[in-house]
Amino acid sequence: MNEIKLRESICMLAASLFRRGLTHGSTGNISARTDDGGLLVSPTGCSFGRLDPARLARFDAKGRHIDGDLPTKEMPLHQAFYETRNSAGAVVHLHSCHSVALSLMHDTDEDDFLPHLTPYAIIQLGRVKLLPFFLPGDPELGKAVRGLAGKRSAVMLANHGPVVAGKDVEAACNAIEELEATAKLVMLTKHLPVSTLTDRQVQAIITKFDVEW
Numbered sequence: 001m002n003e004i005k006l007r008e009s010i011c012m013l014a015a016s017l018f019r020r021g022l023t024h025g026s027t028g029n030i031s032a033r034t035d036d037g038g039l040l041v042s043p044t045g046c047s048f049g050r051l052d053p054a055r056l057a058r059f060d061a062k063g064r065h066i067d068g069d070l071p072t073k074e075m076p077l078h079q080a081f082y083e084t085r086n087s088a089g090a091v092v093h094l095h096s097c098h099s100v101a102l103s104l105m106h107d108t109d110e111d112d113f114l115p116h117l118t119p120y121a122i123i124q125l126g127r128v129k130l131l132p133f134f135l136p137g138d139p140e141l142g143k144a145v146r147g148l149a150g151k152r153s154a155v156m157l158a159n160h161g162p163v164v165a166g167k168d169v170e171a172a173c174n175a176i177e178e179l180e181a182t183a184k185l186v187m188l189t190k191h192l193p194v195s196t197l198t199d200r201q202v203q204a205i206i207t208k209f210d211v212e213w
Helices: 003-019 075-084 097-103 119-125 139-146 169-188 199-208
Strands: 029-033 039-041 057-059 065-067 090-093 129-131 154-157 161-166
Touching (some): 003 029, 003 039, 029 075, 097 161, 097 169, 119 199, 161 169
Parallel strands (some): 129 154
Antiparallel strands (some): 029 090
């Protein structure tokens, strides 16, 4: 995808997420890799509902900010995914309510954040790692992602929000929507008798769809 179309796609998808309440105010950030190995990144303090394609922060292949507004303060988080996952073409971070609510629950599995309710979260996300709370923009968050050695495409930041890396910006947005939808299902069915997928069913999904697990 050429850079003009990529800029437009980033802003269109971000606006869609904002309109449907998946992030709010000036929260969330999004980035995508350009054909020359650089990055386009949403500016700091800017609403997903009003991103301007011409003002996205532009980084060159050496990680230098060369054009556009100042980038999100969560750059260490984005850079960690790109450095550890060769397949990453985009990274999206939201402050979506149901996934944040689930991160507050004391019985949440840190190594497998989402209960196995439907096949779609498994297919699009694999296992989601719950990371502890870090201050927004803390470089230690980047170190925590690097510590996963590229083995997870999605993490949940406790008391903060989900982060997903995808092959491109549309795939990353689709996957993070699936994460939030699954978290919503979990919260809606909390304390109800629920039939989760069995281990055998989960393994069948992993095998059939070649899920990174």
